Amino acid sequence: MKLEYQVRAFEQAFEQYDGVLPLHRFLFTYFKQHKQMGSSDRRWTTRYLYSYFRLGKALKKEESLLRLAVADFLCNQTESMVISHYLPQLSDQLLLPVQAKIALVKDAYPDFNLEDVFPFTAALSEGIVKGDFLQSFFIQPDLFLRVKEDQQQSFLDLLAKEEVEVKVISNKTLALPNGSKLEKLLPDNKYYQVQDLSSQRTGEYFLPKPYEYWWDCCAASGGKSLLLHDIEPKVQLLVSDVRENSLHNLDERFQAAGIRKYQKKVLDLLQNNEQDLHDYAFDGIILDAPCSGSGTWGRTPEMLYHFEEHKIDFFSGLQKNIGTRVVKYLKPGKALIYITCSVFKKENEEVIEHLLATQALKLESMQSIRGYNDKADTMFIARLIKE
Numbered sequence: 526m527k528l529e530y531q532v533r534a535f536e537q538a539f540e541q542y543d544g545v546l547p548l549h550r551f552l553f554t555y556f557k558q559h560k561q562m563g564s565s566d567r568r569w570t571t572r573y574l575y576s577y578f579r580l581g582k583a584l585k586k587e588e589s590l591l592r593l594a595v596a597d598f599l600c601n602q603t604e605s606m607v608i609s610h611y612l613p614q615l616s617d618q619l620l621l622p623v624q625a626k627i628a629l630v631k632d633a634y635p636d637f638n639l640e641d642v643f644p645f646t647a648a649l650s651e652g653i654v655k656g657d658f659l660q661s662f663f664i665q666p667d668l669f670l671r672v673k674e675d676q677q678q679s680f681l682d683l684l685a686k687e688e689v690e691v692k693v694i695s696n697k698t699l700a701l702p703n704g705s706k707l708e709k710l711l712p713d714n715k716y717y718q719v720q721d722l723s724s725q726r727t728g729e730y731f732l733p734k735p736y737e738y739w740w741d742c743c744a745a746s747g748g749k750s751l752l753l754h755d756i757e758p759k760v761q762l763l764v765s766d767v768r769e770n771s772l773h774n775l776d777e778r779f780q781a782a783g784i785r786k787y788q789k790k791v792l793d794l795l796q797n798n799e800q801d802l803h804d805y806a807f808d809g810i811i812l813d814a815p816c817s818g819s820g821t822w823g824r825t826p827e828m829l830y831h832f833e834e835h836k837i838d839f840f841s842g843l844q845k846n847i848g849t850r851v852v853k854y855l856k857p858g859k860a861l862i863y864i865t866c867s868v869f870k871k872e873n874e875e876v877i878e879h880l881l882a883t884q885a886l887k888l889e890s891m892q893s894i895r896g897y898n899d900k901a902d903t904m905f906i907a908r909l910i911k912e
């Protein structure tokens with residue numbers, strides 16, 4: 526395939542993408558509508574788009590195809606026509622570590638500034654190391670599985686047979702290359718869940734006891750509930766979300782995991798839910814809040830390009846509002862677990878400050894769960910106790 530053809534295919538897809546849908550969903554529909562594109566065309570268009578977005582707003586003054594070449598060089602260890610054409614002097618340096626590649630790009634283009642990749646560093650939460658975090662955008666995150674301990678060996682055997690490069694993170698966690706086709710590799714999903722490493726680590730803060738009654742109030746398709754249940758199978762559970770559809774997915778995942786006893790409600794936590802909840806009192810509430818998702822943009826780099834800063838305030842307001850409304854359903858002495866997959870202080874520490882100032886809560890602990898050095902997401906968690 527000629528360079529001009531690859532470039533045109535990239536440009537056409539780029540022009541049509543407005544950042545509203547996640548890029549992978551847009552591409553799924555786009556390729557369906559452009560049936561003339563063969564598998565190689567689709568692969569290159571996908572690679573170029575993801576590389577391009579990983580550059581965020583860096584080198585904004587340069588021609589877009591040069592920017593694409595720089596991005597593709599930083600993100601990949603294999604050759605491409607764009608790199609060979611626009612950056613022939615760097616095309617034998619593809620195997621260098623990202624840090625060294627960044628230094629080469631800076632030498633060639635002194636205007637290159639890593640902070641332009643993610644132009645919101647002033648808004649970061651405590652403890653996030655700027656340089657490491659920014660650099661991580663050029664490395665594709667892994668696909669993490671949480672597996673039943675006694676099944677791990679059989680999974681490893683299956684993956685070895687298919688020659689999948691798998692890393693054992695712990696006796697419960699495996700890391701696979703992103704894009705691994707799990708439906709084909711591990712079709713029986715009863716004994717594992719796809720769950721990011723940092724998301725798995727949030728479970729260390731839950732500390733449930735047998736027969737306690739917990740509420741996962743933004744449950745979506747149940748990632749945190751499944752984790753909670755894995756930690757303490759005797760926990761009683763209410764799951765809720767404003768989106769009924771995602772609770773259907775939850776039902777399917779619970780069924781696959783063999784969980785049958787749980788309560789479920791569709792609730793909008795921005796409304797008064799007294800009618801549904803008036804006699805409820807929980808031993809634990811997990812509030813995995815709607816957020817900017819900025820700790821997961823290594824997986825959705827299109828956000829580096831399309832995110833609008835004013836949305837941080839929108840999410841912060843939503844989180845404070847929801848947090849304030851759920852506390853009344855917590856028993857005294859029990860824990861509210863506040864989680865986001867955001868790296869922004871306004872969605873993290875600032876929400877906790879607000880809750881401490883307005884509710885009868887005390888802070889037990891809070892921290893960012895930094896995943897950027899482990900090819901994982903970065904999350905935030907706080908454990909608050911009702912007084």
Ligand SMILES: C[S@@+](CC[C@H](N)C(=O)[O-])C[C@H]1O[C@@H](n2cnc3c(N)ncnc32)[C@H](O)[C@@H]1O
Binds near residue numbers: 743
């Ligand atoms: C970060 S996701 C939850 C992810 C889930 N806990 C997991 O582990 O997979 C946040 C969820 O909050 C829900 N949400 C957003 N606004 C809400 C509202 N006003 N009331 C209730 N849930 C809401 C969204 O539908 C979304 O499913």
